[in-house]
Amino acid sequence: MNQWISDFLIYKKNYHNLSSRTIKAYESDLNLLAIFCLDKKIPVADGIIPFINKLNQEDQLKISSLKRKMITYRMFYKYLASNNIIPRNQQFEDSRISYPIQKKMPKTLKISDIDHLLSTMYFRSQNEAVSIYQRKNCTRDIALLELLISTGIRISEASSIDLSDYDQMDNSLLIHGKNGKERLIYLSSHETKQAITTYLKIRGTYHPVDQSLFVNKYGKRLSIYGIEDIFSKYLKLADIQTPATPHHLRHTFATELLNNGANIREVQELLGHSSIVTTQIYTEVSMERKRHVLDTYNYRNSLIIKTSK
Template identity: 30%
Template sequence: MLNLPELSSRYLNYCQCQKNLNAKTLKAYSIDISQFILFMSNTDGMLGKVNLSEYFASLHQACKPKTVKRKIASIKAFCAWMEYEEIIEQNPFNKLNVKFREPHLLPRTMSLDVIELFLKTAYQELSDSTSSAYMHNTSLRNVAVLELLFSTGIRVSELCSLKPENINLINKTILIYGKGSKERIIQIGNEEVLSALINYKAAYQEQIQDTGYLFINRLGCPLSEQSVRFMIRRLAEKAGIPAHITPHMFRHSFATLLLEEDVDIRYIQQLLGHSSITTTQIYTHVSTRKQKDILALKHPRNRVVLR
């Protein structure tokens, strides 16, 4: 019988050392495989079609479709590794149909008016913070974070992992390490965004040098994703924005608003760091304002004269 806990440890070590997967992916794999091993401990231990089918059925009852898809992918990769290492003769997934229909969820976006209100609130907070050096520096950082989220469409995880050497304020470029260790370079095209980054970097120069990260929290440590989420929620409340705003909504809005400005979707794909155009195409379903403009201004019915 397979010693799944030991094999799991070997597999995760392989993912870390040979595949060079990042810490978040390794953590997700570890959780997913541990849950699978726990399920298998209450079965006959056979890594076959019956047990896998029952496990996947239990996932569908307990988790959202997107989570189920990820957990199945984790187990599938684990089994593929065991087959490659000749630990098992045949991958049990070869006899399984694990495809299922996911609900089509459109990304949540913000209008340009809401983003403008957000930025105005952050800049007003910066303007009001001159009496306290700590508050002033914190506000400088918050402005720089918000400007970068919207101007580049960067993921919050990518933003928090930025190093000072990743940003070149002279050439106005940012080097971003995305999912799967993919790199992309994005230009900073707006002078106010550039100014916000210059002012922030000047205020935090020592802390940045000490930590080796671009964005710093109040304790002098790298800024966490949770801190960015909390800051955005707080500013949304202060701005009187009733919707629940997340960092990823800046990314969705970045893509959607560019699409509405007739930017080619393949350029947007590159800016977002999507490996497949299919991922980017979801934004074509969101841009209702653009659809309205097309039908109102460019539909051939407008050239039909009945009198």
């Protein structure tokens, strides 16, 4: 089965725009299934449901992890069956397994924290007490975080941007999303456009080896891990205590759009969600925030008026 797994991963990597982290997760999940099927001496399709049940009952895995593994295994089975590597298993195809999933609300950052984060970065980029090399990196990092904050794109999408994807005249970016899907986004923030323009003037000092928009100190494409490290670095420099990841910026972007009156279909398109169901979770966050604001600040709540004789 190891060769099947290897071929499947190569297929997913070549024909779908998936991050290396996703590919590694697929590999880990499939290797566990292979060990189980080998131990039980059963075919792949016959082993998937029993293995998921084992993970649920004996290992007590989180429901979200079980669902992710099940999706991976169904994709793997479909790949094998479609390529006539294994015979179709109608019983498995008709099987349905579901566990109640506790809905998790997307975590967002306070607007005041984002404001402070950017202010810290801009101050550092102009602080002569900081080395020229650090200020150069800060110029790049400002452009990167400005883009994440003002567009809500995924860090994998930011990493994959090439110079040719950015139209400076039209202020637009071609984003390469999941599963090969592309979408155009518009840079509405003057500060974001200026930050990218400033960075592009010094990009050549990194001696880039390709056409990646954001490059690391070696001139190679800035990876998602590099972006995570950059975000974490400036959170510490800004002394922001709230635990956060770059993905929190995406959640904040979506929630604030809805708070300010954007249509959910428009938000879905901007985020690159294939299903509006994925986007709908932000409406609940938006409503929670509105409730909090009204409960806390609505002056009517403080009026004490006798309403009956």
